[in-house]
Amino acid sequence: MCYIGLNAVDPMKLTPSEAIRVRSFAGDYFVLCRRGILRESARQIARLGRFSSVHILSSSRVWRAVGRKVLRGIPPRRNVHIHLFDDAETAKTLATVEAVARKLVRAGADRKSLLIAVGGGVVGDVVGFVAASYLRGVALVQVPTTVVAQVDSAIGGKTGVNLPEGKNLVGAFYPPSLVLVDPEVLGTLPPREFRGGLAEVIKYGVISDSELFGFLERKMPAILARDNGALEQVIRRSIEIKGHVVSRDERESGLREILNYGHTFAHALEAATHYRQFQHGEAVAWGMICAALLGHETAETPANDVARIIAMVRQIGPLPKWPAVPAEKLFDLMRSDKKAKFGKVRFVLSPRLGRAKSYEGVTKKAAISVLRFGPQLILRSLKLPGNSDD
Numbered sequence: 001m002c003y004i005g006l007n008a009v010d011p012m013k014l015t016p017s018e019a020i021r022v023r024s025f026a027g028d029y030f031v032l033c034r035r036g037i038l039r040e041s042a043r044q045i046a047r048l049g050r051f052s053s054v055h056i057l058s059s060s061r062v063w064r065a066v067g068r069k070v071l072r073g074i075p076p077r078r079n080v081h082i083h084l085f086d087d088a089e090t091a092k093t094l095a096t097v098e099a100v101a102r103k104l105v106r107a108g109a110d111r112k113s114l115l116i117a118v119g120g121g122v123v124g125d126v127v128g129f130v131a132a133s134y135l136r137g138v139a140l141v142q143v144p145t146t147v148v149a150q151v152d153s154a155i156g157g158k159t160g161v162n163l164p165e166g167k168n169l170v171g172a173f174y175p176p177s178l179v180l181v182d183p184e185v186l187g188t189l190p191p192r193e194f195r196g197g198l199a200e201v202i203k204y205g206v207i208s209d210s211e212l213f214g215f216l217e218r219k220m221p222a223i224l225a226r227d228n229g230a231l232e233q234v235i236r237r238s239i240e241i242k243g244h245v246v247s248r249d250e251r252e253s254g255l256r257e258i259l260n261y262g263h264t265f266a267h268a269l270e271a272a273t274h275y276r277q278f279q280h281g282e283a284v285a286w287g288m289i290c291a292a293l294l295g296h297e298t299a300e301t302p303a304n305d306v307a308r309i310i311a312m313v314r315q316i317g318p319l320p321k322w323p324a325v326p327a328e329k330l331f332d333l334m335r336s337d338k339k340a341k342f343g344k345v346r347f348v349l350s351p352r353l354g355r356a357k358s359y360e361g362v363t364k365k366a367a368i369s370v371l372r373f374g375p376q377l378i379l380r381s382l383k384l385p386g387n388s389d390d
């Protein structure tokens with residue numbers, strides 16, 4: 001196999017915060033994060049070893065936006081192929097995995113080939129799963145092009161696709177050999193995707209780093225204006241946190257659960273609205289507001305932290321309306337979430353900013369009261385700005 005990640009960086013050139021090492025069962029790998037890193041992709045990839053052919057996999061939308069930048073770093077040669085496929089969430093299916101794998105066969109990809117996934121979480125998840133299963137595993141480099149993909153989905157080795165019955169139900173743990181994070185590619189990201197991705201960044205502050213949280217409180221307006229320095233700083237810190245968590249718990253047997261802060265609620269909101277009303281980050285934003293309120297309800301999160309979390313989330317901008325779905329229905333959706341164990345809903349709450357724990361004993365009553373009296377009402381009574389329903 002082509003896992004040669006360990007010597008993959010030149011330590012003289014990249015600082016430790018630009019070259020984040022992630023531990024994995026299949027071998028350690030690096031996440032390299034720096035503006036312009038894509039210009040030297042060929043050099044970084046060459047450190048992984050020799051490949052019989054290179055297959056860049058992306059979507060036409062992403063490729064239109066960033067293809068030229070990618071090709072500047074990986075000059076097209078005889079054995080460099082480009083394959084495009086639909087990256088709509090509805091196309092994150094086994095049928096797409098099959099179509100991509102067949103493109104690879106037709107292009108002559110063998111066990112010594114390298115796949116490079118260029119795109120958001122959909123491209124990364126599909127190509128990751130193809131890499132895990134094509135000829136029982138070929139080497140993979142992730143080039144994430146959304147905030148979500150850069151700080152979250154490209155790191156940690158979770159790959160997979162949806163079934164009609166639910167999201168991400170078929171997949172594999174399959175770590176990449178290298179992740180190249182170039183914040184420059186975010187320049188073309190639509191505003192809604194960009195803002196939604198920042199919800200995940202806020203999440204890292206809440207669960208793991210009160211300093212990051214404080215930085216976000218001060219700098220969010222600059223980040224929203226896509227200030228390069230501030231943006232790069234929070235992306236790197238988020239990668240460090242995600243890398244640290246998955247290095248300690250790759251298969252989500254414990255610690256990794258804290259990454260689900262806000263997500264139990266978010267998944268229910270997304271499912272209740274058939275994935276049409278919320279961009280994932282927007283659902284996570286609502287989910288974090290709910291988790292903060294639930295922390296208040298259960299007396300786990302100090303009131304001041306609850307207020308700070310809610311105010312922080314509100315800074316990323318107006319969110320789609322809370323849906324008109326009965327609280328009981330949302331609760332049932334949480335219970336059927338694949339992360340519920342033995343039908344018990346587990347909630348990740350923050351006992352104080354910068355820390356998070358998973359709680360199993362939260363009562364249905366407490367959760368329902370958050371869902372019923374509704375973040376919408378509570379936010380109105382808090383008179384916080386920015387609610388699109390105001």
Ligand SMILES: NC(=O)c1ccc[n+]([C@@H]2O[C@H](COP(=O)([O-])OP(=O)(O)OC[C@H]3O[C@@H](n4cnc5c(N)ncnc54)[C@H](O)[C@@H]3O)[C@@H](O)[C@H]2O)c1
Pocket residue numbers: 059061062065066087088089092119120121122123125145146147148149152153154155156157158159167168185186187188189190193280
């Ligand atoms: N594997 C994991 O650990 C993990 C973690 C989080 C999310 N996910 C998955 O990730 C997916 C969501 O990923 P996402 O939020 O990155 O969205 P996405 O992949 O759906 O991309 C969002 C949109 O932005 C476009 N786009 C991407 N990069 C662009 C760029 N640089 N310029 C212009 N347009 C660009 C895409 O074509 C798409 O239309 C979901 O399927 C989710 O399940 C996986």
Ligand SMILES: [Zn+2]
Pocket residue numbers: 152200263280284
């Ligand atoms: Zn998420």
